Amino acid sequence: MRILQTDFSFRHLLGSLAFMVAMTASLAHADTREIATAYGPVSINGTPERVVTLYEGALDAAIATGVKPVGAVITRGGTGVAEYIQEKAGNVEIVGAPGEINIEAVVGQNPDLILASSRLTEEQYALLSRIAPTIVPDFPTLSPETWKKETRLFSLALGREEAGTNIIDTVEERTLEVAALVEKHLGDTSTNTAVIRWMPQGPVVMSEDLFSSGLLAATGFEVNAADIVKEGRPHSHPLSQENLGMIDHPWIFLATLNADGDEALAAARKSHAFQRLQANRNDRIITVNGQLWSSASGPLAALQILDDIADAMKSRSSATQ
Amino acid sequence: MKSTPYYWPAWILLGLVGLTSLLFGAGTLELRQAFAVLAGQGTEEARFIVLELRLPRLAIGLVTGLALGVAGALLQTLTRNPLAEPGLLGVSAGSAFAVSLAILAGASTATLTTLVSQAGALAGCGLVILATRIQGVGQDPVRLVLAGATLSALLMSLTSLIMLIDQRAADEIRFWITGSIAGKNWEQLTTTLPTLVISGFIVIAVAKPLASLALGERVARGLGHRPGLVQLGVVIAVALLTGSATALAGPLMFVGLVVPFVARALGGADIRKTLWLCLPLGPAMIIAADTLSRLLVAPSEMPLGVITALLGAPVLLVIIRTRRIPTL
Numbered sequence: 001m002r003i004l005q006t007d008f009s010f011r012h013l014l015g016s017l018a019f020m021v022a023m024t025a026s027l028a029h030a031d032t033r034e035i036a037t038a039y040g041p042v043s044i045n046g047t048p049e050r051v052v053t054l055y056e057g058a059l060d061a062a063i064a065t066g067v068k069p070v071g072a073v074i075t076r077g078g079t080g081v082a083e084y085i086q087e088k089a090g091n092v093e094i095v096g097a098p099g100e101i102n103i104e105a106v107v108g109q110n111p112d113l114i115l116a117s118s119r120l121t122e123e124q125y126a127l128l129s130r131i132a133p134t135i136v137p138d139f140p141t142l143s144p145e146t147w148k149k150e151t152r153l154f155s156l157a158l159g160r161e162e163a164g165t166n167i168i169d170t171v172e173e174r175t176l177e178v179a180a181l182v183e184k185h186l187g188d189t190s191t192n193t194a195v196i197r198w199m200p201q202g203p204v205v206m207s208e209d210l211f212s213s214g215l216l217a218a219t220g221f222e223v224n225a226a227d228i229v230k231e232g233r234p235h236s237h238p239l240s241q242e243n244l245g246m247i248d249h250p251w252i253f254l255a256t257l258n259a260d261g262d263e264a265l266a267a268a269r270k271s272h273a274f275q276r277l278q279a280n281r282n283d284r285i286i287t288v289n290g291q292l293w294s295s296a297s298g299p300l301a302a303l304q305i306l307d308d309i310a311d312a313m314k315s316r317s318s319a320t321q
Numbered sequence: 322m323k324s325t326p327y328y329w330p331a332w333i334l335l336g337l338v339g340l341t342s343l344l345f346g347a348g349t350l351e352l353r354q355a356f357a358v359l360a361g362q363g364t365e366e367a368r369f370i371v372l373e374l375r376l377p378r379l380a381i382g383l384v385t386g387l388a389l390g391v392a393g394a395l396l397q398t399l400t401r402n403p404l405a406e407p408g409l410l411g412v413s414a415g416s417a418f419a420v421s422l423a424i425l426a427g428a429s430t431a432t433l434t435t436l437v438s439q440a441g442a443l444a445g446c447g448l449v450i451l452a453t454r455i456q457g458v459g460q461d462p463v464r465l466v467l468a469g470a471t472l473s474a475l476l477m478s479l480t481s482l483i484m485l486i487d488q489r490a491a492d493e494i495r496f497w498i499t500g501s502i503a504g505k506n507w508e509q510l511t512t513t514l515p516t517l518v519i520s521g522f523i524v525i526a527v528a529k530p531l532a533s534l535a536l537g538e539r540v541a542r543g544l545g546h547r548p549g550l551v552q553l554g555v556v557i558a559v560a561l562l563t564g565s566a567t568a569l570a571g572p573l574m575f576v577g578l579v580v581p582f583v584a585r586a587l588g589g590a591d592i593r594k595t596l597w598l599c600l601p602l603g604p605a606m607i608i609a610a611d612t613l614s615r616l617l618v619a620p621s622e623m624p625l626g627v628i629t630a631l632l633g634a635p636v637l638l639v640i641i642r643t644r645r646i647p648t649l
Contacts, residue, residue, distance in 0.1 A: 200497075201501050237618065239621055240622045242348030242350065242370050242615075243349070243620040272373050272506065273369075273373075273504075
């Protein structure tokens with residue numbers, strides 16, 4: 001009886017060992033994933049540990065799904081990663097600017113996965129893909145839905161597909177909340193708006209297809225860039241001050257690269273043409289961070305932009321009534 | 322002034338160019354509306370566009386054109402070189418570098434730039450004068466320009482370096498460095514006026530001695546002038562004028578080359594006649610270029626510096642291609 005029992009437990013042990021081996025093998029197999037990129041399928045094994053992101057949207061998606069990249073590129077108009085994500089990114093190593101990647105710095109990080117932007121050229125891809133599997137998204141650069149597709153792609157590459165889906169759901173829920181807030185505060189009044197940057201000679205108007213414009217549209221704003229942004233460009237040339245009437249919308253989101261939005265607004269207000277804008281006269285100019293609003297993308301950036309829109313509604317609602 | 326040929330036609334040209342600049346812009350304002358404003362009527366918007374957007378540009382164009390034309394004529398006579406131009410010789414680049422440094426240090430393009438810009442121009446002028454003292458360079462117009470181009474390139478690359486160090490400053494510098502008189506208002510103009518008046522007096526004082534200096538230092542001494550003092554006066558005037566113009570409009574190339582070139586072609590080599598003609602011709606060139614800059618890519622605008630370079634580069638080629646460059 002005792003012997004039988006021992007025999008049974010021994011067999012049991014063997015059986016579970018075999019089962020575990022089989023499971024591990026199948027897991028390893030399931031963990032090798034084939035990812036469709038702009039430069040063909042890339043297969044990735046296991047969970048990457050040392051990730052270098054060469055695109056702000058990739059840095060954002062990685063951090064949003066719980067991965068802390070070891071290398072990243074600077075944001076537009078900055079010397080490091082964008083302010084909104086600085087804290088979460090910690091002391092990530094800077095490996096260049098979006099257009100000027102320092103390949104040696106990338107090599108120095110010894111990455112096992114590189115996440116790039118859809119703008120990465122074939123020459124750069126040829127170099128980078130020799131360092132580590134390189135994921136280049138194949139989605140249109142300027143489209144409001146692109147960040148979701150990219151986040152799914154990057155999270156799949158990172159082995160964190162579920163976290164990717166979750167964070168997109170979170171953003172979508174928050175979008176609905178903010179849309180309700182916009183509806184509540186603006187009601188039937190006009191929601192025409194444009195995202196601009198103010199240059200001394202005139203405003204630069206951001207594309208309606210830009211990431212931040214897409215979020216504004218999703219929360220109920222009517223983003224109107226007056227047809228002056230050329231197809232495929234993120235923003236217009238500086239518009240002549242004589243043509244400010246083209247963007248004289250009830251709401252203006254003023255993106256600024258200066259640290260202090262109020263300072264930038266004060267500088268813009270020195271211009272007599274700016275003073276005439278109805279949004280300025282009605283205190284409907286919302287100053288926002290240019291790094292976040294005109295350079296960043298990804299789920300965390302989306303949440304921050306949605307917060308900005310919600311704050312604007314709360315702070316300006318008293319002015320509305 | 323009476324004996325200067327084409328003197329009054331040049332002023333009439335400036336008048337026409339100025340009128341055109343008030344009537345045409347990047348906007349959709351109808352010509353009829355613009356005329357109405359000039360007649361003292363017009364809608365509120367038309368009045369705003371003509372009187373508050375176009376008129377200050379006209380005034381700033383007037384001042385920068387005057388300053389650059391006169392500075393070019395003075396510098397050319399002083400160095401006896403028809404190619405000596407604040408833009409080509411690195412005076413503007415010196416001033417641009419100084420302004421970039423100031424922006425890096427935290428200044429804004431709207432404030433404080435006039436003095437900084439003039440200091441930079443003065444340093445640039447000093448380097449030009451040093452270059453003319455180098456054996457061989459001073460005598461050969463093209464070599465002086467080459468030395469100036471080298472200096473310009475050096476200063477411009479230092480400016481680029483600043484832009485690389487500080488991306489935030491880069492945005493402001495990049496706008497400013499291409500040259501533009503859009504979006505400026507009266508206050509910016511008034512900050513440069515005192516120094517312009519001072520340099521005006523200096524020019525009046527040195528014009529006659531400078532003309533005799535053109536005949537040789539010995540002749541000038543014989544006529545009772547002090548060459549050293551005259552040269553110093555000219556350098557200061559050039560620095561003040563170029564510095565003011567650069568503070569207002571950014572480093573504009575070729576204006577100081579084209580304007581005196583045309584003035585000499587019309588009025589002869591005497592510096593006094595050249596200066597009289599530069600007064601209307603300099604503004605006429607800038608204002609015409611600015612009007613073009615609004616019309617070419619409407620509803621946006623082109624940087625003014627691009628247009629002046631497009632107009633000026635062929636003139637430089639013409640001067641160099643003429644078999645023998647006349648020394649002044």
